[in-house]
Amino acid sequence: MSQSAQASQSCCDNHAGGLPVEEARARIKAGIQPVTTRERVALRDALNRVLAEDVHSPVPVPAHDNSAMDGYAVRGQDVAGDGATDLEVVGRTLAGETFDGELGSGECIRIMTGAPMPAGGDTVIMQEQADRVGDRIRVHGPHPSGNHVRRAGEDLAEGERILAAGQRIGPAELGVMASAGLVEISVFRRLRVAFFSTGDELQGVGQPLGPGQIYDSNRYTLFAAMQRLGVEAVDMGVVGDDKESLERAFREASAFADVLVTSGGVSVGEADYVKDTLDALGEVDFWKVALRPGRPLAYGRLGRALFFGLPGNPVSVMATWYQITRPALLHMMGAQPEPDQYFPVRCAEPLRKRPGRMEFQRGILSWNESGQPEVRTTGAQGSGILSSVSRANCFIVLPYNAGSVEAGETVMVQPFHGLM
């Protein structure tokens, strides 16, 4: 069994507790057409975008054989033997210059890191290993031929594929394309993702809280997660807990957005109209996933837009975003699937869990005093305790049928690194 399969071990026989997480993901993926529209963008505008085609290097990188050290470029055969060798310094090359001429027997040049190798020279001796007296150096051998030389094309050969279509562009990808001298690249268009919070109790930051009110944090979490993902996030604010307001907002979003993400109002309470509104104006594909926190998630379509109705609890928003919505959006963006990142690690503390749902508890992964990796809980795991996520650096992923965990047992963790 793969680690991810272990992490998500077989669920319930019926789906009364909600659809298994893998099934929810697979169903969503099967119904999504990835975007195909391409556009050319300048390198710096490509951060977080998805490559629409393979990228090849038009030049070798590095462009020429060059020195990896500050020192002296020599002919390898001159310094291959044991014992001392005296060489005459016949020139000097800094990075950005070239040596005009060819090294003869018994000759060397002063060379700096990054400077092209002189014709005839194939080996570099670090200056710490050479004694300079006037125009001569004395070195003690042997020095292997080719030492401290970086070969032309050793990073990228001319014509080599640097990156593949579907790859997401981060700092390293931007840098490697710049190293090949690329100016513009072809990427898929950005997804436009509308989002709003529902709830009459919600107040915006900067406003005093009235009786029974709370600050709206979900729009901040979602905005940040969308920025990180590289979609165009359109904030539609807070929509009241009434059918008319919801219908108006749903219609508005479906007219311009590829995806609508809402938070709150998807449970069974008396002001929970999100699922019914989706049913009335679009179609509900499924409601309820067997994960915790976040079970009442509603998924479906609203015209041409995908719809994710995330539960209102702040931690449920984060769990459902990272486990369900984000992978779906990546697929829709044209991105290659990310490798599963679940790792077994010793759990240093007991964890409370009831069988039935796959749980994404918040953990702190670290090295203990004995030099072993271990995970600890962030403490209370209520779905309203958002600080449990900000204190964590991983999800502790507990399978459906698992019960509580004893200290010392092995659990699967999914690090936030690269995810959040």
Ligand SMILES: Nc1nc2c(c(=O)[nH]1)N[C@H]1C(S)=C(S)[C@@H](COP(=O)(O)OP(=O)(O)OC[C@H]3O[C@@H](n4cnc5c(N)ncnc54)[C@H](O)[C@@H]3O)O[C@H]1N2
């Ligand atoms: N009788 C039942 N009650 C509940 C069930 C259930 O199965 N039966 N499920 C619980 C679970 S699990 C969840 S999760 C929540 C989800 O409910 P909703 O999606 O309808 O969310 P709300 O009721 O609107 O809000 C829940 C909670 O979160 C707070 N909230 C909402 N929006 C925001 C926001 N933008 N920023 C910060 N906090 C927010 C809200 O005030 C509530 O406290 O239902 C359980 N109930």
Ligand code: MOO
């Ligand atoms: O499934 Mo809910 O998100 O536990 O609070």
